Amino acid sequence: MRNKEVAQKFYELAGLSELAEENPFKARAYLKVAQQIENLPVPVEDLAREGKLTSIKGVGKASANKILQYLNTGHIDKLEELKKKIPESLLELEKVPELGVRRAKILFDTLGIQSVESLKKAAMQGKIRNLPGFGEKIEKGILKGLEDMKNRQSERISIGIALPLAESIVDELKKYSPVEKIKICGSIRRMKGTIGDIDILVVSNNPVSVMDKFVSLGMVKNVIVKGEKKSSILSTENIQVDLRVVQRELFGAAIQYFTGSKEHNIRIRELANKRNLKINEYGVFDLNTNKCIASETEESIYESIGLPWIPPEIREDSGEIELAIEGKLPKLIELTDIRGDIHLHSLYSDGMNSIEEMAQQALQLGYNYIAITDHARALGVANGLSIERYKDEKKEIEQLNRKFAPFKIFFGTELNILSDGRIDFSDEELNLFDICLAGIHSGMNQEKGKITNRIINAMSYNSVRAITHPLGGIIGRRNNYDVDLDSVFKEAQKRDVLVEINASSQRLDLNDINARRAKEIYNLKFEIGTDAHSIDGMKDMRYGIGVARRAWLTKSDVINAFSLEEFEEFIGKR
DNA sequence: GCCGTTTTCGGCCCGACTGTTTTCAGTCG
Numbered sequence: 001m002r003n004k005e006v007a008q009k010f011y012e013l014a015g016l017s018e019l020a021e022e023n024p025f026k027a028r029a030y031l032k033v034a035q036q037i038e039n040l041p042v043p044v045e046d047l048a049r050e051g052k053l054t055s056i057k058g059v060g061k062a063s064a065n066k067i068l069q070y071l072n073t074g075h076i077d078k079l080e081e082l083k084k085k086i087p088e089s090l091l092e093l094e095k096v097p098e099l100g101v102r103r104a105k106i107l108f109d110t111l112g113i114q115s116v117e118s119l120k121k122a123a124m125q126g127k128i129r130n131l132p133g134f135g136e137k138i139e140k141g142i143l144k145g146l147e148d149m150k151n152r153q154s155e156r157i158s159i160g161i162a163l164p165l166a167e168s169i170v171d172e173l174k175k176y177s178p179v180e181k182i183k184i185c186g187s188i189r190r191m192k193g194t195i196g197d198i199d200i201l202v203v204s205n206n207p208v209s210v211m212d213k214f215v216s217l218g219m220v221k222n223v224i225v226k227g228e229k230k231s232s233i234l235s236t237e238n239i240q241v242d243l244r245v246v247q248r249e250l251f252g253a254a255i256q257y258f259t260g261s262k263e264h265n266i267r268i269r270e271l272a273n274k275r276n277l278k279i280n281e282y283g284v285f286d287l288n289t290n291k292c293i294a295s296e297t298e299e300s301i302y303e304s305i306g307l308p309w310i311p312p313e314i315r316e317d318s319g320e321i322e323l324a325i326e327g328k329l330p331k332l333i334e335l336t337d338i339r340g341d342i343h344l345h346s347l348y349s350d351g352m353n354s355i356e357e358m359a360q361q362a363l364q365l366g367y368n369y370i371a372i373t374d375h376a377r378a379l380g381v382a383n384g385l386s387i388e389r390y391k392d393e394k395k396e397i398e399q400l401n402r403k404f405a406p407f408k409i410f411f412g413t414e415l416n417i418l419s420d421g422r423i424d425f426s427d428e429e430l431n432l433f434d435i436c437l438a439g440i441h442s443g444m445n446q447e448k449g450k451i452t453n454r455i456i457n458a459m460s461y462n463s464v465r466a467i468t469h470p471l472g473g474i475i476g477r478r479n480n481y482d483v484d485l486d487s488v489f490k491e492a493q494k495r496d497v498l499v500e501i502n503a504s505s506q507r508l509d510l511n512d513i514n515a516r517r518a519k520e521i522y523n524l525k526f527e528i529g530t531d532a533h534s535i536d537g538m539k540d541m542r543y544g545i546g547v548a549r550r551a552w553l554t555k556s557d558v559i560n561a562f563s564l565e566e567f568e569e570f571i572g573k574r
Numbered sequence: 575g576c577c578g579t580t581t582t583c584g585g586c587c588c589g590a591c592t593g594t595t596t597t598c599a600g601t602c603g
Binding site: 022026028030033058059060061063100103136197244265266268270272273274278280281282 | 576578580586588589592601
């Protein structure tokens with residue numbers, strides 16, 4: 001799949017087109033193409049082959065030809081032409097805080113600055129402050145920005161870090177009486193797997209005091225901007241936090257605006273324009289009378305342009321608006337739909353809690369069942385179990401089942417897909433278990449064909465019902481292994497094997513885009529498992545649900561949203 | 575460059591904050 005690569009080329013086209021001062025709407029058009037292709041659930045090559053490129057929203061004839069040229073020849077004439085006019089390195093310059101297209105262009109035109117290095121030199125020599133539109137503060141800001149860029153979280157951070165941090169800020173601010181209402185918005189509310197910054201919205205009739213409080217919180221490292229309505233700080237963990245304060249009557253409009261995504265909001269505002277309305281963070285306004293016709297609730301904002309409320313997780317302009325117009329939005333799965341967690345580790349292998357403790361936690365979470373799936377023998381580092389030790393575990397589970405009935409603990413295993421594609425035990429030995437999951441835990445650097453075949457071969461075992469963490473990445477620490485997901489999905493479809501949405505905030509694997517593809521193209525079913533190694537880890541289910549909702553999954557797509565009876569029937573099916 | 579049940583040409587989302595300005599441009603989200 002070459003979507004990322006093609007998208008990247010259109011990002012370059014957009015940036016260079018802007019720098020070359022072409023029609024600014026052209027750059028926006030390129031940007032839109034880039035974003036659409038990046039989020040496309042199918043390989044762009046497939047659409048190209050079928051001549052369906054212009055069916056992508058925002059892709060017209062000219063862009064389609066550019067995509068075709070790139071896929072066939074590896075270059076785009078238009079892009080080469082722009083690069084002759086504008087040095088590519090200016091795209092890097094634009095990323096420096098304080099700099100955008102205009103200022104980058106001025107720096108290049110007047111001082112010939114093309115690179116981050118020459119920028120730093122010129123700023124240190126005080127050459128920048130005298131340029132038109134620049135000044136001493138901007139020059140200093142650039143130097144500081146260059147410094148910050150080194151320290152800043154270069155990658156987006158996992159939602160598993162961002163959400164708890166956001167929640168702790170909310171808890172702090174809640175204690176402060178001028179704060180009437182408070183809500184986390186932005187990409188966290190949309191449950192994106194990785195987060196750029198934290199957005200928080202507050203209702204208060206004393207915004208100044210709330211801002212003072214906010215910038216003096218213990219986790220504030222420095223203040224980026226501070227105003228009456230909006231402030232931004234950098235946390236001690238180098239994560240940017242934006243706070244916005246509005247009046248009570250404007251809460252709905254502000255939540256809608258502040259939740260995004262940007263692309264979704266642009267579409268919403270375009271729709272409003274067609275109805276002679278204007279939407280901003282203060283409400284929906286009739287352009288004739290300038291009167292506000294909605295602002296208090298999010299529902300009213302959507303209603304004013306003839307749409308039902310759209311769940312935040314799918315506000316990405318990836319088809320939700322079209323379906324909303326038709327009134328055909330699916331009812332997405334919810335955390336409360338989950339009836340059990342079927343990927344769990346206990347003290348028997350490398351977990352931190354006993355099976356009984358895991359069961360108690362599951363009852364706390366309102367589940368009807370769990371499956372304990374300790375590692376199998378080949379995973380020595382994780383204290384993987386032999387058949388004999390599994391038999392002991394089974395006995396303990398049977399005892400606990402008598403104690404906890406009607407709650408049920410299923411006896412499972414997470415098998416290892418070995419480097420040659422075999423798994424730890426034979427199908428005959430695997431009859432011991434209620435449910436077998438299998439995943440790759442070693443040989444992750446093998447080449448694509450080999451890894452893909454290993455997973456496909458693992459699915460040939462009749463007992464294997466699900467593939468755990470299909471891509472194997474750990475956010476911020478380990479890349480995905482190189483696997484041809486489409487081949488895996490195809491085989492999973494053929495053999496009726498589940499794919500996992502690993503809900504651990506460290507993994508989120510499959511991610512939203514891949515899970516959506518698995519459902520829409522291959523009709524696969526899923527299990528959402530926390531892969532918890534402690535009772536605390538079981539709380540990560542909410543992240544898995546976030547992925548599932550972003551993938552447009554409904555309750556019926558997820559096996560552990562099945563009732564106990566339905567789940568038993570499912571695992572007994574073969 | 576894209577797009578259209580009010581448009582095949584003339585539009586293209588919207589506002590806060592900052593710094594450099596004397597009324598606004600640039601950046602950012």
